[in-house]
Amino acid sequence: MKIMKNKVIITCAVTGSVHTPSMSPYLPVTPDQIAEQAIAAAEAGASILHLHARNPADGRPTADPAVFMQFLPRIKQATDAVINISTGGSSLMTLDDRLAASLQAQPEMCSLNMGSMNFGIFPLAKPGMEWQHEWEPQLLEATRGTIFKNTFADIEGILKRLGEGCGTRFEFECYDVGHLYSLKHFYDRGLVKGPLFIQFVLGILGGIGADPDNLSHMKRIADKLFGDDYRFSVLAAGRQQMQLITMGAAMGGNVRVGLEDSLYLGRGELAKSNADQVSRIRTILEALSLEVATPDEARTMLALKGGDRVSF
Ligand code: KMH
Ligand code: ZN
Numbered sequence: 001m002k003i004m005k006n007k008v009i010i011t012c013a014v015t016g017s018v019h020t021p022s023m024s025p026y027l028p029v030t031p032d033q034i035a036e037q038a039i040a041a042a043e044a045g046a047s048i049l050h051l052h053a054r055n056p057a058d059g060r061p062t063a064d065p066a067v068f069m070q071f072l073p074r075i076k077q078a079t080d081a082v083i084n085i086s087t088g089g090s091s092l093m094t095l096d097d098r099l100a101a102s103l104q105a106q107p108e109m110c111s112l113n114m115g116s117m118n119f120g121i122f123p124l125a126k127p128g129m130e131w132q133h134e135w136e137p138q139l140l141e142a143t144r145g146t147i148f149k150n151t152f153a154d155i156e157g158i159l160k161r162l163g164e165g166c167g168t169r170f171e172f173e174c175y176d177v178g179h180l181y182s183l184k185h186f187y188d189r190g191l192v193k194g195p196l197f198i199q200f201v202l203g204i205l206g207g208i209g210a211d212p213d214n215l216s217h218m219k220r221i222a223d224k225l226f227g228d229d230y231r232f233s234v235l236a237a238g239r240q241q242m243q244l245i246t247m248g249a250a251m252g253g254n255v256r257v258g259l260e261d262s263l264y265l266g267r268g269e270l271a272k273s274n275a276d277q278v279s280r281i282r283t284i285l286e287a288l289s290l291e292v293a294t295p296d297e298a299r300t301m302l303a304l305k306g307g308d309r310v311s312f
Contacts, residue, residue, distance in 0.1 A: 006301055007293035008285050009254040011171070011199075011233060012046035012274050014038050015054060016260025017061035017090035018121050018237075020136040022129065024263040026272050029059035031070035035078075037274045038071070041258070042079035044278035047298040049075065050084045050111065050171065050258065053101070058133050061090040063097040065104045072105055072312045080295045082304060084109035084171055087158055091119045091148035092139065099158065106166040106311040108304045111199075112158055114172055114179035118206030119148040148206070152182070159191050167305045171233070172198045175207030177221050184225045194229030197302050198222055199256060202244055203237035210240040212247055219251060231301060235261050241277075242266075246284050254293075257281050 014037055015028050028037040031053075038049045053067040054060060068085070075083060085107045089098035102110045125140040162168040170192070174180050186192045200218045203210030208218070215234060222232060234248030235241070235256035241264070245255040257277040265271040265280060282292055293301060 007291045007297055008249050009048060009231075009233065009293045009298045009301065010046045010278055010281060011048040011050055011084070011254070011256040011258070012038070012041040012278050013050040013235070013256055013258035013260035014041065014052075014274050016052050016086075016258070018260060019124070019263055020133070020139070021059040022132045022136055023124070024259070024270050026270060027059070027259050027263065028274070029054040030056045031067060035071040035074040038075045038081075039078045040273060040275040041278045042081035042295075044275040045282040045292050046081060046257075046278045047293050047295040048082045048084050048109065048171075049079075050086060050256070050260070052086045052089065052260070058135065060133070060135050060139070061093070063089045063093050063100055065101040068101040068105060069312060076307065076310070076312060080307065082109055082295055082298055082307065083107045083310070084111065086111045087162070088113045088148070088173065091146055092142055095149065095154055099161065102162055102168065103166070104311065107168055108299070108307060108310060109171055109302075110158075110162055110168050111173050112155065112170040113148065113150040114155065114174050114182050115176070116147055116149050116151055117175060119143060120205035123205065155182070155186065156191065159186065163192070167309065169302060169304055170197065172196060173201050174198055174218070175201045175204055177208065177218060180218065180221050180225055187226065194226070195301070195303060196226060196230035198226075198230055198232045200232055200234050200248070201237075202234065203240055210236040210238065210244055212244070215244055215247060215251075219253070237261050239264060239267070242280065242284070245281060249285055249290055250288065255281055255285070
């Protein structure tokens with residue numbers, strides 16, 4: 001399938017499972033906060049909302065479908081945005097837990113992580129930090145000794161159960177060049193079909209570093225492997241977020257923002273909401289004469305099933 005150069009899709013990853021409540025008072029954790037910030041992000045121009053859930057009592061990442069169901073219907077009613085549920089959850093969850101909410105909700109999109117890897121977030125625990133909850137430093141430290149498990153069998157199971165079974169399409173999370181080759185393996189077997197939506201994930205400790213050469217290299221290899229049958233998006237963890245996603249857009253790609261990936265708006269300035277980051281990248285894109293895709297344009301670009309064909 002030939003993909004025409006097109007508008008820029010802004011994905012907003014609203015809360016994730018990397019940051020913890022003590023790192024920013026603006027990180028949404030309760031279902032109300034997640035819904036409010038997701039809706040505001042969509043109003044600011046995000047056409048895809050990438051969602052994780054947190055325990056409302058203490059902000060700890062959770063995969064509990066009942067918690068997802070406290071915000072998914074509300075977001076769906078208030079916006080037309082594409083809802084994308086994480087199947088990565090957190091590297092400390094079992095795969096069955098990570099899949100439970102998506103299998104129930106059957107969303108238009110889910111993330112799909114393209115390899116097992118170290119996923120070290122322990123450096124986020126800085127000496128002298130004051131923690132609101134004991135679980136925060138414990139969770140960060142636990143990532144020193146755990147593997148984010150996404151074997152070929154795991155990936156194949158997700159493709160069958162969610163892809164074939166529910167008509168869900170994927171944000172393929174590629175944290176290094178090797179993940180592109182793993183994706184190509186599934187593409188060659190016909191288990192994934194274009195237009196692929198590949199997220200180049202830069203700056204996770206355990207994956208490729210957040211720098212322009214690496215972004216260019218990821219794109220060069222993806223071009224070689226998938227030709228015109230893919231679209232890419234860029235996310236950069238931490239302070240390189242805005243620079244690298246801007247570079248990605250200038251290279252013809254799409255962008256991902258959100259407090260999952262960075263808590264900041266600029267140097268030393270916490271983002272007060274997800275919508276702040278969406279508005280910032282929207283301003284940059286429009287200043288570069290790039291047009292932002294609406295949710296329906298994103299649906300067409302990514303061949304999604306439609307917001308009325310989900311189970312929530
Ligand atoms: N936290 C990001 C680096 C997922 O949710 O499946 C990658 C991510 C994974 O969003
Ligand atoms: Zn995520």
